[in-house]
Amino acid sequence: MAGATLDFWFEFASTYSYLSAMRIQDLARRCDVVVRWRPFLLGPIFAAQGWPTSPFNVYPAKGRYMWRDMDRLTKARDLPFTRPDPFPRNGLLAARIALAAGPQMPAFCRAVYTAQFGGGADIADPQVLQNCLAQADLSVTLLDAGQDPAIKTELRHQTDRAIALGLFGAPSFTVGEEVFWGDDRLEAALDWAAPD
Amino acid sequence: MAGATLDFWFEFASTYSYLSAMRIQDLARRCDVVVRWRPFLLGPIFAAQGWPTSPFNVYPAKGRYMWRDMDRLTKARDLPFTRPDPFPRNGLLAARIALAAGPQMPAFCRAVYTAQFGGGADIADPQVLQNCLAQADLSVTLLDAGQDPAIKTELRHQTDRAIALGLFGAPSFTVGEEVFWGDDRLEAALDWAAPD
Numbered sequence: 139m140a141g142a143t144l145d146f147w148f149e150f151a152s153t154y155s156y157l158s159a160m161r162i163q164d165l166a167r168r169c170d171v172v173v174r175w176r177p178f179l180l181g182p183i184f185a186a187q188g189w190p191t192s193p194f195n196v197y198p199a200k201g202r203y204m205w206r207d208m209d210r211l212t213k214a215r216d217l218p219f220t221r222p223d224p225f226p227r228n229g230l231l232a233a234r235i236a237l238a239a240g241p242q243m244p245a246f247c248r249a250v251y252t253a254q255f256g257g258g259a260d261i262a263d264p265q266v267l268q269n270c271l272a273q274a275d276l277s278v279t280l281l282d283a284g285q286d287p288a289i290k291t292e293l294r295h296q297t298d299r300a301i302a303l304g305l306f307g308a309p310s311f312t313v314g315e316e317v318f319w320g321d322d323r324l325e326a327a328l329d330w331a332a333p334d
Numbered sequence: 335m336a337g338a339t340l341d342f343w344f345e346f347a348s349t350y351s352y353l354s355a356m357r358i359q360d361l362a363r364r365c366d367v368v369v370r371w372r373p374f375l376l377g378p379i380f381a382a383q384g385w386p387t388s389p390f391n392v393y394p395a396k397g398r399y400m401w402r403d404m405d406r407l408t409k410a411r412d413l414p415f416t417r418p419d420p421f422p423r424n425g426l427l428a429a430r431i432a433l434a435a436g437p438q439m440p441a442f443c444r445a446v447y448t449a450q451f452g453g454g455a456d457i458a459d460p461q462v463l464q465n466c467l468a469q470a471d472l473s474v475t476l477l478d479a480g481q482d483p484a485i486k487t488e489l490r491h492q493t494d495r496a497i498a499l500g501l502f503g504a505p506s507f508t509v510g511e512e513v514f515w516g517d518d519r520l521e522a523a524l525d526w527a528a529p530d
């Protein structure tokens with residue numbers, strides 16, 4: 139199936155998006171699927187559902203479970219894991235920079251996720267993001283994307299598109315209109331994109 | 335690992351519990367895990383979160399996704415699937431009968447899930463449950479469990495225990511205090527109960 143593509147919708151503040159960001163390229167390569175990385179913002183989507191913050195804060199039992207689940211999953215996958223405090227971090231600036239990162243977007247995103255969930259760093263801090271740019275061999279001038287009107291508009295459009303697709307959480311994967319939600323659906327989404 | 339046990343927490347109205355109910359015995363047998371079937375009620379747990387009905391109704395985007403996800407999963411697993419209308423059904427009577435069903439509880443539960451999600455039947459209807467009892471080789475007199483004060487108390491206690499364990503959805507699986515949520519965590523829960 140040459141030409142199979144999958145859209146990977148992620149929010150930088152999302153714990154489970156970290157899990158997918160760290161493994162999606164390897165998995166996709168194995169089944170010849172091209173991944174389009176699509177940062178978007180969950181904030182507006184959660185706000186529309188009446189949640190002023192992450193549902194993991196709004197619903198404490200769900201939150202407690204998520205942190206334990208992340209402990210188990212990161213351990214099983216040999217990924218570093220530190221709980222950011224406070225949670226969630228603000229991923230707006232990181233998302234804008236990601237949109238400006240071109241072919242290096244995946245490398246930049248992995249650096250951001252690792253800084254945040256591996257090291258507990260505040261990804262709203264430009265200094266943290268500067269280090270992430272360096273790790274992805276990108277110029278520090280990309281920090282300016284945070285103030286670029288075209289990039290701001292692009293991120294808003296991307297979030298609108300996520301809403302139009304029916305997305306309500308992250309990570310999500312789409313193949314055309316077909317939606318898969320959650321890191322545990324990544325394999326199913328890839329299989330949908332490129333059936334054996 | 336002789337003696338490994340896993341508690342399977344399910345709500346009859348829950349779509350994803352259907353998926354687990356239909357496969358848990360076979361999977362558990364393969365890894366020598368004894369499953370304790372624990373019906374409980376999500377209604378009081380959802381109400382405490384401010385939801386008057388299933389979150390799949392409260393949050394329409396999540397609901398639309400769930401139905402599509404169930405379509406895909408039941409097809410992949412060769413399970414019949416009909417969307418109950420209205421949804422959710424009231425699983426109270428079925429849960430009380432299940433608690434009275436003794437060693438035949440799993441067979442009764444599978445019959446209830448198949449009637450509801452395979453055939454779209456209303457599992458609050460005593461006639462439907464009478465058929466389910468017959469399919470599990472149980473006496474129709476178990477319908478009386480719906481009015482049995484001891485059974486009513488037992489179901490309330492079971493739901494209280496679910497809350498104490500931090501459960502917030504179904505299916506959930508517990509191994510001691512360790513909680514796994516969702517049909518897609520069943521394998522991980524079994525592996526926790528009986529590591530290779």
